[in-house]
Amino acid sequence: MSYSYIVKLSHQNFSLAYSEFRAILDSEEMPYETKFKLDEFIIFDSTKEAVDLLLRRAALAVEAGTFIELIDVERGLRDIVSIVKESLDNENSCVEIDSIRGFGSEIAKALVDIIGIKSLCTRKKKESGMQPIKIALIANIALIYRVIxxxxxxxxxxxxxxxxxxxxxxTMKPVLARLFVNLSRVSSLRRELVLDPFCGVGGFAIEACLMGLRSVCCDVDENMVMGARINIEGYDCHSLVDIARMDAGLGALASYRVDGIATDPPYGIQSVPRGYKSLIHLMSKFIENAYNTLKNRRFMVFAVPLQLTKELDRVLTEHGFEIKEKHIDMVHGSLTRTLYVVKKNA
Structure with missing residues (x-):
């Protein structure tokens, strides 16, 4: 049975967060229909099974709930209060009011006066199991939902x-590592196989494992491979992860047939392995081998420094990949990178 839900995504990384939202539901072949987008909020119809799976996997979903109503604030505060009170179960729920990025702060104060302080959520109430009814004020709109x-x-x-x-x-932080894996559109329900050919000490493989995915974790550096083994064992993921020492630019990579590739290649000149003239040279060889490793019509996700984007566009196209998405990610003052989501053409 389909219901209406609302999810609040990361505002700072909204394009990536919305891409992840769609990638998870599409990869798991779950039914959904986006009804309305307002800044970082997505209102959509789907099933409880799909939403539970989305929230187990998503790295950039901040909050979610069952959708109650969207109201134009100009209609008046009484309409908002009336809908909230109809949704309240005084013994099991309380009210939260949030003015997103400061919008509607005066309206929020007025709502508190009308609803009453006793109905507002406190940490103690939430810890006791009371469920918040949320009023999110943004762009002259009040979004009302039950937080789940x-x-x-x-x-x-x-x-x-x-x-x-x-x-x-x-090493990449776990939230971003999980995001990369999710963008590669591999299914946890089908226990699909994802490859990280520049795995370092195994961060991507850990996130894949914790989502129920199988993975292949490779690196040319023996010390990194040893570190990956230690970490994989540390998170009890050895049954789902195959670890190997392998050069991503060599043809041995094609011995695998995988459902998705998610990886974070080396960026600096000193990081490029011996035998490669440059990062572009390494990436060209890797992309050539990735095409032979990846199953038809499946996805690969990786990032490179922004200045290499034009050259990488050419290399990807020449090797039969369709560029589906490009996202700009500002890592720090001296590094801005392009995150690619590409699809292997059959």
Whole structure:
């Protein structure tokens, strides 16, 4: 049975977050229909099974709920209050009011006066199991929904690079690693296989494992492979991960046939393995081999420094990949990269 839901995505990374939202539901072949988008909020029709799966996997879904109503604030506050009170179960629910990025702060104060402080959520009420009815004020609109999910950063904190059994500097954080895997459109329900050919100490493979995916984790550096083995064992993922020392630019990669590729290639000149003239040279050989490894009509996700984008566009097209998405990701002051989502043409 289909219901209306609302999800609040990461505002700072909205294009990536919305792409992840669609990628998860599409990869799992779950039914959904987007009804309305307002800044970082998506209202959509779907099933409980689909929403549960989305929220188990999504890295950039901040909050979600069962949708109640969308109201133009100019209609008056009484309409908002009336709908909220109809939705309240005084013993099991409370009210939260959020002025998104400061919009409607005066309206929020007026709503508190009308609804009453006693009906507002407190930490104690939420810890006791009371369910929030949320009023989100944004762009002269009030979005009303019953909160069913909030992202808890502490679920990722135990997997931060410096807390893993084996740490290496420059390792991608688990939220982004999970995002890359999700954008590669591999299905956890079908236990599909995802490849990370520049795996470092195994961050992508850990996130894939925790979503129920199988993965192949490769790196040319023996020390990285050893580190990956330690981390994979540390998160009890050895049954779902195959680890190998392998050069992503060599043809041995084609011995695998995978459902998706998600990887974070080396960026700096000093990071490029011996035998390659440049990062472009390495990426060209990798893309050539990736085409032979990836199944038809499946997806690959990776990032490169922004200045290489024009050359990579050419290389991808020459090797039979269709560029589906490109996202700009500002890592820090000296590094802006392009995140590619590409599809292998049959």
């Amino acid at each position: 999910y909030r992202r808890r950063q502490r679920l990722y904190s135990d997997r931060e690079p410096h807390k893993r059994p084996c740490y290496r500097p420059g």
